[in-house]
Every structure is written in C-alpha cells, then in structure tokens.
Amino acid sequence: MPQLEKLELIIQGDFIWSYGGKEPKQPIPNILNKIASEYEFIGHTADTSVETDLLSMLLNMHDYNHQNGTHRALFQIKEVLFDKFIDNGHHSHAYYNMPTKSASIGEKISNLGLLFIPEVIKAHLENYFPSIVIFHGESSAGNVEQIHIFVPESPTHTRTYVLMFGLARNYFFRAFASKFLDLAKVVVEQDSDILGKIYPNSPQKLKLNNEVGMDWVRRNFNNYPQVVEPNLSNTGLRGEYYDNIDFKNLKVNK
Numbered sequence: 001m002p003q004l005e006k007l008e009l010i011i012q013g014d015f016i017w018s019y020g021g022k023e024p025k026q027p028i029p030n031i032l033n034k035i036a037s038e039y040e041f042i043g044h045t046a047d048t049s050v051e052t053d054l055l056s057m058l059l060n061m062h063d064y065n066h067q068n069g070t071h072r073a074l075f076q077i078k079e080v081l082f083d084k085f086i087d088n089g090h091h092s093h094a095y096y097n098m099p100t101k102s103a104s105i106g107e108k109i110s111n112l113g114l115l116f117i118p119e120v121i122k123a124h125l126e127n128y129f130p131s132i133v134i135f136h137g138e139s140s141a142g143n144v145e146q147i148h149i150f151v152p153e154s155p156t157h158t159r160t161y162v163l164m165f166g167l168a169r170n171y172f173f174r175a176f177a178s179k180f181l182d183l184a185k186v187v188v189e190q191d192s193d194i195l196g197k198i199y200p201n202s203p204q205k206l207k208l209n210n211e212v213g214m215d216w217v218r219r220n221f222n223n224y225p226q227v228v229e230p231n232l233s234n235t236g237l238r239g240e241y242y243d244n245i246d247f248k249n250l251k252v253n254k
C-alpha cells in the first residue's frame with residue numbers, strides 16, 4: 001500500500017501544475033503558456049524556501065518602494081516614479097519608472113550587473129494573485145520575461161523560484177542571457193534576507209503614495225477567493241484616499 005496519496009497533476013503545455021490536493025478556487029492562468037510560445041526559455045534560478053508566510057512574501061513583491069532600499073546597491077536606483085496600476089481583480093498590472101545613478105567604469109568592473117542597467121528602468125509588472133509576478137523587461141537589445149512563482153509550504157515558509165524567458169534582438173543579448181539569471185538570483189537572495197526581518201509585526205506609521213500594489217495584495221488576501229471593492233486602478237498618485245480604508249472589512253462585490 002502506498003503511504004502517500006497520489007498528487008493530482010494538471011499538464012498544460014510545457015507546464016505541470018498542482019493544487020496540492022486542495023479544492024481549486026481559481027483557474028490556472030494561461031500566461032505562462034503564452035510566454036513559452038513567444039519566447040525562448042533562458043533558464044530557472046533561485047529555487048528557495050524562504051522563512052516567511054505567504055502574505056509577507058507577496059507584500060514584499062508588491063512593495064514598489066523596496067527596489068531602492070533592498071536592491072539599491074544592485075541596481076543603483078535613485079527613486080521610484082509610480083505611473084499607473086490596472087486592477088482586474090486577481091490579475092493586475094503595475095507600471096513604474098526607476099532612474100538609476102550612472103555608474104563609473106570602476107563600479108561596472110566590480111559589479112558586472114551594472115553593465116545591463118539602463119538609465120531608466122521601465123518596470124511593467126503583471127500579477128496573478130497569489131502565485132505569479134511577471135517582470136516584463138523591454139530594451140532595444142531584447143526582451144526578458146522574468147517570472148516569480150510563490151508556493152506556500154507551511155504557515156512559516158514560502159517557496160519561490162524564477163523562470164526566465166527571452167527574445168534576443170542582437171548577439172550581445174543572446175551571449176549574456178545567463179547574466180540575467182544571475183541578477184535575478186541576487187534579487188531573490190536580497191529579498192529572502194530582508195523578509196525574515198520585516199513586515200509581520202511592525203505597525204505601519206507612514207503611508208506612501210505608491211503602495212497600491214500592497215493594498216491590492218491585502219484586499220485579495222483578506223477576502224480570497226472573493227474579489228471586493230474598491231477597484232484600485234490608477235490610484236498610485238492619490239494615496240491619501242486609501243488611508244482610511246479597512247481592507248479586512250470590505251463588502252463583497254457581486
């Protein structure tokens with residue numbers, strides 16, 4: 001007799017999914033198949049079991065201010081200029097621009113990642129709550145699709161890893177594609193390091209205007225699998241409006 005029950009697997013194109021034996025509460029998104037059909041697979045990296053709960057992991061990933069804190073040294077980001085947020089319930093898009101400090105030759109030699117950092121990083125994140133965040137990166141040399149996956153393992157541990165796809169427009173991009181994987185690995189290591197130390201028990205005293213992604217996470221997490229009001233589209237520049245909203249006690253939007 002087998003000691004473990006068989007895990008039901010769902011094969012969708014190149015991807016194998018599982019609901020972990022739980023009752024499905026939402027369909028499997030088709031976005032990974034779409035990316036795999038249009039882009040070349042570069043590789044995977046940073047398969048990590050992080051000592052944090054799923055909510056803290058998601059809050060960090062949707063905290064658009066943490067790029068110039070946690071990842072400051074890596075990307076030399078000067079500031080985060082939030083542009084817009086499109087809220088489609090459990091699916092959303094966030095757009096923001098991050099001007100970077102111009103690096104000296106010395107800095108570029110000691111931190112090779114800086115060679116790939118443009119003057120302004122134009123970020124377009126596409127999010128599928130709760131399990132996927134995709135960074136769509138475009139440049140004249142090529143496009144990168146950096147896919148972050150989140151799997152809750154226990155109340156105190158969340159697994160994450162990165163799948164990367166690319167579309168090269170020149171030889172340079174193709175030759176250095178594996179460098180993007182190295183960069184993504186460092187990003188996940190920096191996040192993992194900070195995650196043990198922040199969020200869960202620290203009361204928030206300051207509300208910043210580009211926290212719409214975190215508001216989206218709290219709203220969806222506290223009401224899952226329902227999608228409730230308010231719709232958070234295009235609210236990145238009007239932060240004060242949300243200061244008094246209690247995301248735990250929102251009405252169901254039928």
Ligand SMILES: [Fe+2]
Binds near residue numbers: 060061191
């Ligand atoms: Fe991060």
